[in-house]
Amino acid sequence: MPYTTSDLVEAVLAAGDDYGGADLTIYIRTADTWIRQMLACAAAKDPPYVHTEEDIEVIATWLAAHAYVMSDQTYAAKNTDRSGGQFKNRVGPRFELSNYGSTALGLDGSRCLEAINNPQKNVGAFWGGKNPSSQIDYTDR
Numbered sequence: 001m002p003y004t005t006s007d008l009v010e011a012v013l014a015a016g017d018d019y020g021g022a023d024l025t026i027y028i029r030t031a032d033t034w035i036r037q038m039l040a041c042a043a044a045k046d047p048p049y050v051h052t053e054e055d056i057e058v059i060a061t062w063l064a065a066h067a068y069v070m071s072d073q074t075y076a077a078k079n080t081d082r083s084g085g086q087f088k089n090r091v092g093p094r095f096e097l098s099n100y101g102s103t104a105l106g107l108d109g110s111r112c113l114e115a116i117n118n119p120q121k122n123v124g125a126f127w128g129g130k131n132p133s134s135q136i137d138y139t140d141r
Contacts, residue, residue: 002028003035003060012065012100024068031063034116041112049110059107066101 006024013019035056042049051059095101095117105113 003032003056004028004064008057008061009064009068012061013068016065016099018065018069022068024064027064027067027071028060030067031060034063034113035060037116038108038110038112041115042110045110045112049112051108051110055107055109059104059113062100062104062107063095063113066095066098066104069098069100 006028009024009028010019038059039051039056042051095105095113105117108114
């Protein structure tokens with residue numbers, strides 16, 4: 001069962017004048033994937049963070065709206081005489097690319113969406129030399 005509905009996502013998008021009437025099913029499914037990741041992260045915290053059902057629905061709604069505007073860019077300006085328009089070109093990590101994603105980040109009290117948004121890259125080092133006991137002193141080389 002999805003965490004949000006098309007009606008809720010349409011309401012959020014229509015309020016921002018960003019909805020073009022498309023089927024929202026795939027965007028809701030995308031948001032559900034992010035929500036499942038967020039809930040798994042929150043459950044793994046010590047102590048576990050518990051989202052309310054209402055919080056989950058609201059966050060999922062904003063995430064679905066974010067997924068929609070990422071595939072159908074929103075306008076920064078529209079011209080009607082001789083047509084034309086300018087799209088919002090925002091630069092940044094995934095969820096910060098839209099106001100909807102930024103709102104979802106702000107609504108998540110567990111901060112797990114932030115972790116999904118900016119995954120830590122594991123960096124390691126490998127010493128390929130000899131163990132200290134097997135090394136030749138610099139003066140003896």
